[in-house]
Amino acid sequence: MWYAGIDWADTHHDALVIDEKGRQVGSLRVDHSPQGMSKLNAFLEQIIGTAPKEQMACIIETTHGLLIAHLLEVGWPVYPVNPRTVDRRRSASGAKTDTIDAYLLAKTGRADFADLHRLTPDSEKVAELKLLTRDQDALIQTQTRLVNQLTACLKAYYPVALELFTKVQQHTTLVFLQTYPTPQAAESASTDQITQVLKKAGHPNPLGVAPKIVERLQQPHLQADAVITRTKSRLMLALVGQLLPLLAQIAQYDKEIATLFLTHEDHEIF
Structure with a gap:
């Protein structure tokens, strides 16, 4: 029997395998991509050799997502664990890296295997979750591409806008940019006007944030000439026009995925 601790992340996954005696037999990091999933599958198959896949327990801190869907699709047994269980082991070790987390997951699987519940795919729900x-x-990849384009665009003529909010990919930021597409337009707005824009956009603290935005806009900041401002503000509005509905759709996907997840028998693990 082998225990594969898989520490998942948005861009990569770390896997570490131990045997029944707790000895490490292999580890690797793979990208969160089709190629990475294939590499992870080949890595696990190489370790088990001719043994059945049932002999490789995949221990992971989640029950949904593309990584889980892939592992189930190709037939690996998946045993989700409560993150708090691993946190306790992590606190005892006093260290944290992705590789250490993968090891702690494998160690948890080996120590608590009798108490773990195997994730059993419900064909219809898992298939729908996989597709969603x-x-x-x-x-999200499209959003990232558009955000990168928007950031580059703002740097070219409106860099102060990147200092006004914690991130670009949020409704409040995009509505502000739509309302004030140039630094000149933003500078001419009053505190009350900006407060109302933030409030309408759903900002949690418009009264507290608006004065800070006005203060920053009144301080010296880089600005482009009229030609660059006209052309880049047009591009900015085009990008914002794509991002706003995209953000809403991604949020709707989150709700649908969460709803399906809660109907799955394993959701109570968390």
């Missing part, structure tokens, strides 16, 4: 998460992943 895959489609959402594609939308």
Whole structure:
């Protein structure tokens, strides 16, 4: 019997395998991509050799997502664990890296295997979750591309806008940019006007944030000439026009995925 601790992340996954005696037999990091999933599958198959896949217990801190869907699809037994269980082991070790987390997951699987509950795929629900998460992943990749374009665009003519909010990919930021597409437009707005824009956009603290935005806009900051401002503000509005509905759709996917997840028999693990 082998125990594969898999520490998952948005961009990569770390796997570490131990045997029944607790000896490490292999580890690797793979990208969160089709190629990475294939590499992970080949890594696990190489370790078990001719033994059945049932002899490789995959221990992981989640019950959904593309990684889980892939592991189930190719037939690996998946045993989700409560993150708090691993946190306790992590606190005892006093260290944290992705590789250490993968080892702690494998160690948890070996120590508590009799108490773990194997994730059993419900064909219809898992298939739908797989498709929803895959489609959402594609939308998130599109969002990332558009955000990168928008950030580059703002740096070219409106860099102060990047200092006004914690992140670009949020409704409040995008509505602000739509309302004030140039630094000149933002500078001419009053505190009350910006407060109302933030409030309408759903900002949690418009009264507290608006004065800070006005203060920063009144301080010296880099600005482009009229030609660059006209052309880049047009591009900015085009990008924002794509991002706003995309953010809403990604949020809707989150709700649908969460609803399906809660109807799965294993959701109570968490």
